[in-house]
Amino acid sequence: MVKQVALNEEYTVSIFTENAIGLLARITNQFTKRHINIEALNVSQSEVEGVHRFTIVVNTTERQVQLITKQIEKQVEVYRCFYHHAEETIHQEIALYKLPISALKSGIELESMIRREGARILSMEENFFVIEKTGHRSETSQLFEKLKAYNVAEFVRSGRVAITKPMDELKEHIQEVKAKAAV
Amino acid sequence: MSEMQNTTETITTISGADAFVKSLLAEGVDTIFGYPGGANMPIYDALYHYEAEGTIKHVMGRHEQGAIHAAQGYARASGKVGVLLATSGPGATNIITGVADAMMDSTPLVCITGQVAYNLIGTDAFQETDITGISMPVTKWNYQITEADDIAEVLAKAFFIARSGRPGPVLIDITKNAQFQEVEFSYKPCQMINSYIPKPKLDQDKVAQAVEMIKAAEKPFVIWGQGVILSGAEKELESFLDQSNIPSASTLLGLSAIPSDHPTYVGMVGMHGNYAPNMLTNSCDLLIAIGMRFDDRVTGNTQTYAKQAKVLHIELDAAEIDKNIATDLAVHADAKEALQALIPAMEKNAYTDWYQEFNELLKEEKAEVIQPECQPEGDGLTMAQVVDQIAETFDRNAIIVSDVGQHQMKAARYSAFKQSRSHITSGGLGTMGFCLPAAIGAKIACPEREVVAIIGDGGYQMTVQELGILLEHPVAVKIVVLNNEFLGMVRQWQELFFDNRYSSTPLKNPNFVKLAEAYGVRASSINQQDQLQDALTDLRDSQEATFLECMVVKQENVFPMIPSGATVTDIRLK
Numbered sequence: 001m002v003k004q005v006a007l008n009e010e011y012t013v014s015i016f017t018e019n020a021i022g023l024l025a026r027i028t029n030q031f032t033k034r035h036i037n038i039e040a041l042n043v044s045q046s047e048v049e050g051v052h053r054f055t056i057v058v059n060t061t062e063r064q065v066q067l068i069t070k071q072i073e074k075q076v077e078v079y080r081c082f083y084h085h086a087e088e089t090i091h092q093e094i095a096l097y098k099l100p101i102s103a104l105k106s107g108i109e110l111e112s113m114i115r116r117e118g119a120r121i122l123s124m125e126e127n128f129f130v131i132e133k134t135g136h137r138s139e140t141s142q143l144f145e146k147l148k149a150y151n152v153a154e155f156v157r158s159g160r161v162a163i164t165k166p167m168d169e170l171k172e173h174i175q176e177v178k179a180k181a182a183v
Numbered sequence: 184m185s186e187m188q189n190t191t192e193t194i195t196t197i198s199g200a201d202a203f204v205k206s207l208l209a210e211g212v213d214t215i216f217g218y219p220g221g222a223n224m225p226i227y228d229a230l231y232h233y234e235a236e237g238t239i240k241h242v243m244g245r246h247e248q249g250a251i252h253a254a255q256g257y258a259r260a261s262g263k264v265g266v267l268l269a270t271s272g273p274g275a276t277n278i279i280t281g282v283a284d285a286m287m288d289s290t291p292l293v294c295i296t297g298q299v300a301y302n303l304i305g306t307d308a309f310q311e312t313d314i315t316g317i318s319m320p321v322t323k324w325n326y327q328i329t330e331a332d333d334i335a336e337v338l339a340k341a342f343f344i345a346r347s348g349r350p351g352p353v354l355i356d357i358t359k360n361a362q363f364q365e366v367e368f369s370y371k372p373c374q375m376i377n378s379y380i381p382k383p384k385l386d387q388d389k390v391a392q393a394v395e396m397i398k399a400a401e402k403p404f405v406i407w408g409q410g411v412i413l414s415g416a417e418k419e420l421e422s423f424l425d426q427s428n429i430p431s432a433s434t435l436l437g438l439s440a441i442p443s444d445h446p447t448y449v450g451m452v453g454m455h456g457n458y459a460p461n462m463l464t465n466s467c468d469l470l471i472a473i474g475m476r477f478d479d480r481v482t483g484n485t486q487t488y489a490k491q492a493k494v495l496h497i498e499l500d501a502a503e504i505d506k507n508i509a510t511d512l513a514v515h516a517d518a519k520e521a522l523q524a525l526i527p528a529m530e531k532n533a534y535t536d537w538y539q540e541f542n543e544l545l546k547e548e549k550a551e552v553i554q555p556e557c558q559p560e561g562d563g564l565t566m567a568q569v570v571d572q573i574a575e576t577f578d579r580n581a582i583i584v585s586d587v588g589q590h591q592m593k594a595a596r597y598s599a600f601k602q603s604r605s606h607i608t609s610g611g612l613g614t615m616g617f618c619l620p621a622a623i624g625a626k627i628a629c630p631e632r633e634v635v636a637i638i639g640d641g642g643y644q645m646t647v648q649e650l651g652i653l654l655e656h657p658v659a660v661k662i663v664v665l666n667n668e669f670l671g672m673v674r675q676w677q678e679l680f681f682d683n684r685y686s687s688t689p690l691k692n693p694n695f696v697k698l699a700e701a702y703g704v705r706a707s708s709i710n711q712q713d714q715l716q717d718a719l720t721d722l723r724d725s726q727e728a729t730f731l732e733c734m735v736v737k738q739e740n741v742f743p744m745i746p747s748g749a750t751v752t753d754i755r756l757k
């Protein structure tokens with residue numbers, strides 16, 4: 001069947017929540033039930049004590065992400081949910097690459113490439129070593145492509161962490177929500 | 184509290200199960216619906232003495248689905264939170280249809296499931312089921328309690344969430360160890376939750392803009408939904424309509440919010456709603472939607488829905504605004520508060536020509552549909568005729584509960600109402616089997632009111648075992664089965680859209696009269712028009728639960744009809 005291919009774009013969804021068991025499933029369900037693949041997901045604390053922050057990256061239409069944002073914000077334990085275009089955020093992902101020690105035998109070529117790419121050697125073990133690179137997905141992917149020639153034994157990339165450019169103060173938002181809840 | 188008094192005083196503790204029952208009592212619960220099993224036995228044991236002393240009534244279904252529909256009927260008739268108790272595993276999974284139904288129709292429920300002991304969770308223990316996982320997408324909130332200490336606080340939160348804001352079902356799973364564990368009991372009702380805003384603050388600017396929009400409109404049109412009933416805004420809606428004289432229509436779930444004979448009322452919208460309000464949705468210049476969510480059964484094709492009109496949406500749930508229909512102005516507020524703010528600014532307008540348009544179309548519907556259905560030729564009974572006569576016989580003042588199918592649409596179209604909360608049906612989920620238990624629950628909630636269940640022969644058999652409730656709680660519910668020996672609504676679609684191929688829709692039915700009698704319910708059956716009035720008078724005057732089977736014309740259709748996905752103006756009269 002031909003699915004309607006409206007204009008999919010990348011959105012970063014930031015969700016501020018109470019720490020509640022099961023909330024992750026409630027949130028991801030809003031995407032999965034609409035057949036939207038989650039490209040990256042990260043959960044961490046936020047600058048407000050007791051408030052957690054989910055960062056979810058999806059490719060979808062603005063209309064879908066608008067609807068989903070409202071459905072997520074409606075969940076009892078969610079304070080606020082925002083979505084942003086990639087340009088409206090400053091974001092990074094971290095990638096680790098495990099290579100056999102033999103890869104270094106190829107001489108200085110590999111080491112200088114690592115430096116050029118803004119990556120670094122994180123750990124040296126007896127049989128292997130680990131490279132770390134932080135950056136946008138395209139950058140960590142690009143490095144992965146280049147390293148393939150050296151037999152990458154393992155590759156892993158984290159979820160996205162993002163700071164939004166508009167100076168929306170989370171604390172203010174949450175105080176606002178708390179004040180409204182108290183009425 | 185006596186915490187200061189005497190520190191050497193021995194602390195009295197009670198079991199988690201007892202704390203659970205005391206929490207219900209603290210919430211003012213006096214009736215619960217449920218079914219026992221291994222994982223909730225301590226709770227049932229605690230209930231034993233409260234039931235004996237008469238502080239709480241437990242209504243046992245004959246299947247957990249029946250029990251939860253009864254709790255839904257209770258909640259919808261009374262406006263109180265319905266409480267449902269089930270055991271773990273199959274008991275818990277059996278309630279899911281009711282939970283999903285309550286979620287779709289915004290019914291406040293607190294469902295409590297027993298769960299295997301905490302140390303067994305994750306071991307595939309006997310009757311262990313991840314019910315918080317399963318119910319997550321169909322609950323407003325859910326939570327698993329594993330320690331008795333949390334029982335009072337979590338239940339307080341559960342009741343607060345279920346009834347506040349846009350109401351909905353909450354599920355609390357309590358592990359068996361927590362039911363046994365001893366705990367010091369104290370109860371504090373929940374008043375707020377940090378991350379949750381049940382009622383947005385009314386924006387006066389938006390109200391002012393709404394007033395301007397209404398004043399500027401020449402052909403305004405109101406469609407209200409269940410939000411009006413849920414916010415207790417019936418009086419406000421009536422006075423808003425009295426003051427403004429704007430033509431008004433109801434959704435299926437909004438029915439009975441204001442009396443059916445209100446001068447501005449022009450009928451029900453939706454797939455099988457009335458002709459005029461559906462047609463004229465695409466003629467108005469301002470559509471005022473109040474506490475309704477533009478369900479696809481109301482809008483048909485959204486691309487061609489009310490495109491000529493400005494849309495003003497008064498709605499409590501932000502996620503419903505601009506979801507299906509784009510608004511020109513949204514008032515994100517509780518219906519009651521918004522209407523209270525609007526009423527003083529309303530000016531009465533005659534809208535003479537505008538009403539004339541409704542009247543013309545109503546005339547057509549009367550001639551084509553209503554009159555022939557309600558006064559049919561020949562001897563055979565039609566569904567419409569039975570429903571219409573029920574309304575007359577019960578003085579338009581019974582609580583009408585219906586199931587799902589053709590009879591449901593006829594019940595909605597031909598019943599008439601004098602007071603709110605008098606029409607109970609499964610709208611969003613369309614759950615066959617809802618009616619019988621829901622009607623029993625409604626009658627338990629409102630013993631002083633007449634409750635008439637109108638059910639199809641198909642749906643009746645999905646929960647007919649709930650007649651068993653009447654053996655223990657002999658409430659005088661009146662049960663009418665409209666028997667067309669078909670899964671009529673599906674047959675209608677087969678007739679219209681599948682070339683009359685009646686695949687699995689003819690029904691071979693049991694003897695319904697004997698079946699009712701087996702449960703001790705007075706029962707009779709009729710098939711002729713001249714039997715109808717006597718049968719209904721008898722039904723009304725009966726002081727006990729009574730069953731009436733009406734053999735109706737087999738292959739009738741429900742019209743008007745907006746074919747699925749068509750434009751509202753494509754509504755067919757035949």
Ligand SMILES: Cc1ncc(C[n+]2csc(CCOP(=O)(O)OP(=O)(O)O)c2C)c(N)n1
Pocket residue numbers: 586587588589590591613614615616638639640641642643665667669670671672673
């Ligand atoms: C649980 C469930 N299963 C299936 C359906 C699909 N369905 C909708 S109406 C209908 C026919 C109902 O037949 P009956 O109860 O006899 O009512 P009638 O339409 O004949 O009045 C069916 C099967 C449903 N709504 N609910």
Ligand SMILES: [Mg+2]
Pocket residue numbers: 639640641665666667668669670671
């Ligand atoms: Mg039938």
